[in-house]
Amino acid sequence: MAEDFDLLLLDLHMPVMDGLKVVELVRTHERSRGLVGIPIVAFTADAYDETRRACLAAGFSEFLTKPALKKDVAQVVADVSRGRLRS
Numbered sequence: 001m002a003e004d005f006d007l008l009l010l011d012l013h014m015p016v017m018d019g020l021k022v023v024e025l026v027r028t029h030e031r032s033r034g035l036v037g038i039p040i041v042a043f044t045a046d047a048y049d050e051t052r053r054a055c056l057a058a059g060f061s062e063f064l065t066k067p068a069l070k071k072d073v074a075q076v077v078a079d080v081s082r083g084r085l086r087s
Helices: 019-033 049-058 070-081
Strands: 008-010 040-044 062-065
Touching: 008 019, 019 040, 019 049, 040 049, 049 062, 062 070
Parallel strands: 008 040, 040 062
Antiparallel strands: none
């Protein structure tokens, strides 16, 4: 599961399961198996500060709003590749 990926960009508003539930499941899986946390970035059009705080509290590593600037996405990828963005 999570150990197969370097980075997860996750929308908050999906039809079957919202992003907060997905991040909860991934973090539970990681903890139960003693895995290093994968960086998970909330990628959403919901740009409210309260949403950002809720995402970070829920286990997201970072928060990007749509539409995203290329430089912001590139920074997140650079942070992951340098080991700066972890759960």
